[in-house]
Amino acid sequence: MKTAPIVPAGIDWSGAVPRAPEFDDVYHPLHGADAQAAHVFLAGNGLPQRWRGRERFVVLETGFGLGHNFLAAWRTWRDDPQRCTRLAFVSIDKHPPRREDLARAHAGADAPAQALAQALVRTWPALTPNLHPLDFESGRLQLLLAFGDVAQLLPQLQLQADAFFLDGFAPDRNPQMWAPPVLAALGRRAAAGATAATWSVARSLRDGLAGAGFAVERAPGLGGKREITVARHQPHAPRKAQPSGAADGKAKGTPPGAVAPAPTQAVVVGAGVAGAAAAQALRQAGLEVLVLEAAAEPARAASGNPAGLFHGSIGPDDGPHQRLLRAAALLAAREYAPLLAAGTVTGAVDGLLWLDRGAGGVAAMRALLADRGLPPDYVQALDRDAASALAGIALDAPAWHYPLGGWLAPREWVAHALAGCALRCDAAVHALERTDGGWLLRDASGGALAEAPLVVLANAAEAARLARPLLAALGAAEWPLALTRGQVEWDAAPPARPLRPLTGDGYAVTLPDGRVLFGATRAPHAGAASPLPLAGDRLYNLGRAARLVGSAWADGPGLASRAAARVHARDRQPLAGPLHPGAPGLFVLGALGARGITLAPLLARLVAAQALGAPWPMERDLAAAVDPARWLRRAGLAPLSAAPDLLPSR
Numbered sequence: 001m002k003t004a005p006i007v008p009a010g011i012d013w014s015g016a017v018p019r020a021p022e023f024d025d026v027y028h029p030l031h032g033a034d035a036q037a038a039h040v041f042l043a044g045n046g047l048p049q050r051w052r053g054r055e056r057f058v059v060l061e062t063g064f065g066l067g068h069n070f071l072a073a074w075r076t077w078r079d080d081p082q083r084c085t086r087l088a089f090v091s092i093d094k095h096p097p098r099r100e101d102l103a104r105a106h107a108g109a110d111a112p113a114q115a116l117a118q119a120l121v122r123t124w125p126a127l128t129p130n131l132h133p134l135d136f137e138s139g140r141l142q143l144l145l146a147f148g149d150v151a152q153l154l155p156q157l158q159l160q161a162d163a164f165f166l167d168g169f170a171p172d173r174n175p176q177m178w179a180p181p182v183l184a185a186l187g188r189r190a191a192a193g194a195t196a197a198t199w200s201v202a203r204s205l206r207d208g209l210a211g212a213g214f215a216v217e218r219a220p221g222l223g224g225k226r227e228i229t230v231a232r233h234q235p236h237a238p239r240k241a242q243p244s245g246a247a248d249g250k251a252k253g254t255p256p257g258a259v260a261p262a263p264t265q266a267v268v269v270g271a272g273v274a275g276a277a278a279a280q281a282l283r284q285a286g287l288e289v290l291v292l293e294a295a296a297e298p299a300r301a302a303s304g305n306p307a308g309l310f311h312g313s314i315g316p317d318d319g320p321h322q323r324l325l326r327a328a329a330l331l332a333a334r335e336y337a338p339l340l341a342a343g344t345v346t347g348a349v350d351g352l353l354w355l356d357r358g359a360g361g362v363a364a365m366r367a368l369l370a371d372r373g374l375p376p377d378y379v380q381a382l383d384r385d386a387a388s389a390l391a392g393i394a395l396d397a398p399a400w401h402y403p404l405g406g407w408l409a410p411r412e413w414v415a416h417a418l419a420g421c422a423l424r425c426d427a428a429v430h431a432l433e434r435t436d437g438g439w440l441l442r443d444a445s446g447g448a449l450a451e452a453p454l455v456v457l458a459n460a461a462e463a464a465r466l467a468r469p470l471l472a473a474l475g476a477a478e479w480p481l482a483l484t485r486g487q488v489e490w491d492a493a494p495p496a497r498p499l500r501p502l503t504g505d506g507y508a509v510t511l512p513d514g515r516v517l518f519g520a521t522r523a524p525h526a527g528a529a530s531p532l533p534l535a536g537d538r539l540y541n542l543g544r545a546a547r548l549v550g551s552a553w554a555d556g557p558g559l560a561s562r563a564a565a566r567v568h569a570r571d572r573q574p575l576a577g578p579l580h581p582g583a584p585g586l587f588v589l590g591a592l593g594a595r596g597i598t599l600a601p602l603l604a605r606l607v608a609a610q611a612l613g614a615p616w617p618m619e620r621d622l623a624a625a626v627d628p629a630r631w632l633r634r635a636g637l638a639p640l641s642a643a644p645d646l647l648p649s650r
Contacts, residue, residue: 001156001621003129003318005373006147009095018066018105022095023169027065027105029199031223034113036199037072039222044197044230045163048076054084055262055286058615060161060189062150062177063168064093066105071116074141078116085286088615090144090161092153099124123334126378126404129318130327133605133617134334139284144615150177151185158623159615160191166198171205180208187212190233197230205229262612263453263585264288267441268421269429269466270459271298273308273410273596274589276417277604278456285608289421290450292441294428294459299414301460302564305488307509307517308597309501310336311352311405314379318372320625321573325595327618328602330378333404335601336413345412346512352405353387355397355504355548362398377403392499394550399504407501407509410597424449429459432466438585454611457579458589460567467579467588467628474582476632480570481591485563487537488519492558495551506544518545520594525565533561568593576603576626577610587611588628 011027012019018027028036042048051057061069070089077083097105102124106117125132125145132145146153150168164186168177176182178200186196187209196214198205199221206216206229214231221227264287268279271293279289295301312329315322339345356365365381380401382390387399430444438453457463461483468478494516501509508518521537538561546553569575569591579586587607592599603626605617616623624630 001152001619003323004148006127006129006375007095007373008127009097009101011097011101013104020095020169023173025169025173028068029223029225033066033068034072035222037069038076040199040228041069041165041167041197042072042076044219044228045165045195047073047163048080048083050162050195051077051084051087052080052082054162056086056088056614057084057163058088058159058161058191059090059163059165060157060159060186061089061091061165061167062182062186063166064091064096064145065167066097067102067117067120068105069165069167070143071106071113071120074116074136075113077141078137086140086142086614088142088144088159090146090157090159090615091165092146092148092150094147094149096127096145096147098127125330125334126375128326128330128374128378130323130330131618132327133331133602142615144617151179151182153619154182154185154189156619156621157189157615158609158620159189160194160613161186161189162191162194164190164194164196166196166200166205171200171202178202178205178208180211183208183212187214187233187235190214190235192233192235194233195231196233197228199225199228201227201229263438265452266290266454266456266611267292267439267450267452268456268458269441269463270457270590271295271414271418271423271425272301272303272458272460273299273414273600274460274592274604275456275458276303276414277600278458278589278607279421280417281601281604281608282454282456282611283420285612285614287454290452291418291421291423292427292429292449293423293425294462296425298418298423298425299411302486302566302596303410303414304564305410305517305520305562306490306511306515307347307407308410309352309405309407309503309507309509310598311354311402311501311503312379312598314368314372314374314400316368320622324573324602324618324622324625325598326378327622328595328599329402330404331602331605331617332598332600333406336406336408339413339416340406340408345408345416347406347408347413349404349406350500351390352402352407352501352503353382353391353395353498354400354402355387355395355502356400357397357504365398365400379403390500391502393496395502396550397504399502405501408597413597429462429466432470432586434583454585454587456587456589456607456611460590461565463575463588463590464567470583470586471580474580476580476629479575479591479628480631481567482570483525484522484566484568484593485525485531486520486522486566486594487531487533487541487561487563488517489538489541489545489559489561490515490517491553491556491560493556494549495546495553496549498549502548504548506541506548508545508548516545518548522566522594531563531565533563537561537563566593567591573630574599574603574626575628576606577623577628580629580632585611
């Protein structure tokens with residue numbers, strides 16, 4: 001998917017209600033946004049009655065606006081004792097508001113509504129062209145914001161909506177949002193019995209909904225508006241012919257990735273960063289999770305380093321790699337920040353500097369940033385003096401500053417993420433067998449370790465070994481993976497202590513006790529056993545660290561080293577998703593390389609969503625880029641191009 005910079009909403013506050021000058025339309029009627037939300041979008045979709053008794057209910061909104069509909073749904077859901085267990089609210093907006101405008105819009109709300117609005121404002125993301133998953137109510141309420149053009153984003157959303165809130169600006173002011181292809185794409189994302197509601201009664205809208213498979217009716221309006229439109233999806237009803245180009249197409253190779261019926265138990269193999277993230281995502285989704293770890297304790301391999309960095313990326317194009325790292329870094333910061341602030345996990349989210357020694361200097365960096373249109377709360381291009389001020393040491397180059405970048409102690413985060421899960425160490429999985437109940441996991445002697453309908457392989461190189469016979473039986477080749485050894489050093493008496501993590505050619509981060517961790521090497525590693533530190537790699541790391549901090553760095557008695565093996569795919573993209581369409585209930589999360597701390601939370605959510613039929617937290621083309629079966633698709637061997645456009649019913 002080709003992205004475009006997000007242009008924030010330009011809001012005129014001079015009148016009785018906020019106005020959008022670009023569309024010459026108001027954000028809500030004079031009688032109030034809350035009244036409209038309650039009458040049109042909630043009551044018009046039969047809520048709260050329709051979500052009662054459900055495990056999950058999904059709302060898809062076109063036009064987030066100032067968030068009144070979401071906040072009304074949140075308040076209604078929270079106050080309903082018979083509410084669904086989980087509410088997913090997905091909202092698309094091409095011109096989302098700035099944080100300060102969002103706060104202003106709800107400044108006069110009553111106390112209960114004000115509390116919800118303030119929580120939304122605090123969590124409001126950087127305005128980047130991504131999907132932004134936001135969690136409330138301990139994850140039982142999820143807001144998935146999709147910033148960009150609705151016609152481009154709808155084909156990229158993988159979900160089944162139970163209710164549609166159609167709340168764009170008026171069809172005659174913003175016709176693209178109400179175009180027949182857009183309405184047809186909504187119909188293809190409708191769950192059985194889905195409803196839709198909008199304040200508009202435009203003939204083109206009603207015809208478009210009918211053509212998308214909805215039975216359309218008029219209902220009484222509110223506040224001087226005589227009627228509104230309500231509709232119910234009837235996929236077997238006769239449909240009007242769609243205009244040319246109405247079909248939104250399929251993201252070829254996107255796997256269906258769902259287990260039906262939804263499992264209640266899962267086994268995760270591996271207790272490093274990837275396994276802990278998968279276990280946490282599944283546990284937060286309501287599953288009982290057992291984690292099997294081959295070692296005597298969690299986080300023994302690369303996850304056992306004293307610190308790990310998380311940050312985004314910017315490059316010459318905004319392709320899948322850049323988009324994935326950006327989305328992952330933004331989610332990682334949201335997830336880690338409260339843990340670090342509370343002291344639950346050691347680390348900091350107060351910025352990271354990536355030194356750029358490119359020939360064009362800061363002028364070229366700023367030109368690239370202007371072309372990307374990325375906001376300063378995501379990334380900034382700093383000259384050498386400004387970067388040095390943030391680093392607290394003199395730097396010899398300009399730097400990219402990621403304000404939401406940072407570091408954490410991986411072992412501590414793994415321990416936190418595994419809390420609430422059953423953990424069994426010294427439990428190496430030797431083989432997998434398909435059973436009527438799902439998957440049986442056996443040890444080296446053939447004994448049964450566990451059985452579950454859902455299994456996630458997150459055990460680095462061992463995942464490839466376990467998958468090899470299964471892939472061979474399905475006529476698929478094994479994944480093209482590689483092992484690299486990564487060595488890090490830490491020094492109790494460093495020549496300089498940067499105030500914020502530095503990266504570029506290597507990295508350096510100051511730990512709370514004053515030691516500086518630096519590294520890491522990347523060299524081929526022949527075996528799966530944990531490698532030993534090498535003197536040559538130590539000298540290599542010392543040289544790179546000296547260039548980063550601008551001071552000579554010598555070997556000494558206060559210097560310690562650690563080496564570990566990492567797994568990556570030949571195309572440098574991770575593995576996250578179903579192992580193969582012929583192995584239902586078996587998923588993979590791995591090959592995170594050196595970016596595991598950044599990637600793990602988002603990819604774990606993707607796996608959980610695929611397994612449970614929830615809305616995916618990333619675009620379909622990004623999910624296809626990390627799909628473990630992507631090499632089959634590229635070779636034309638996989639049946640995934642014929643995968644259904646939508647997940648099966650829950």
